Amino acid sequence: MIMTETEVPASLTAFGYRPRPATAVIVEQAPAQRLGRIVAALGIFWGLALGGLFIPVAHFVLVPTFLVAGLVAAVKRAREDRRLLSLRGACPRCGGEQALRPGGRFVNGRGIVCPTCHGHMTVETDSAPPRA
Numbered sequence: 001m002i003m004t005e006t007e008v009p010a011s012l013t014a015f016g017y018r019p020r021p022a023t024a025v026i027v028e029q030a031p032a033q034r035l036g037r038i039v040a041a042l043g044i045f046w047g048l049a050l051g052g053l054f055i056p057v058a059h060f061v062l063v064p065t066f067l068v069a070g071l072v073a074a075v076k077r078a079r080e081d082r083r084l085l086s087l088r089g090a091c092p093r094c095g096g097e098q099a100l101r102p103g104g105r106f107v108n109g110r111g112i113v114c115p116t117c118h119g120h121m122t123v124e125t126d127s128a129p130p131r132a
Helices: 033-052 060-077
Strands: 004-013 019-028 082-090 097-100 110-113 120-124
Touching: 004 082, 033 060
Parallel strands: none
Antiparallel strands: 004 019, 004 120, 019 082, 082 097, 110 120
16 A cells, blocks of 8 residues: 545634634654554664664763653654654634644544744544554
8 A cells, every 4th residue: 555645624823812814734644654663763763772782971861761752753754653743723722824744644633833933732623543
């Protein structure tokens, strides 16, 4: 299966303001593609841990930190069956038209910060699973 990009209607909401329409571009990943992203995350962090072995004294902190960070990144990527590539819409607070590239898992109720007014927005849509 190939990754498929899809445009999904959404709305941006903020506490005390009317919701504004938005468009989210998501990508649905096949299990093989998710596995590739998991292995890449582990490889990067565990490679850094291997490089940290050669730094005197600091390796006591660096190696365990990079090993755990690799596991955390791998678990986060394993949960990303649907990734949010971009989001276009107007901020409910300031009304500024935004073209955001937040990345990460696509779930209903995900929080995003407006780069113009720094207000917190929430992405609401019917096509995403609810936020845990």
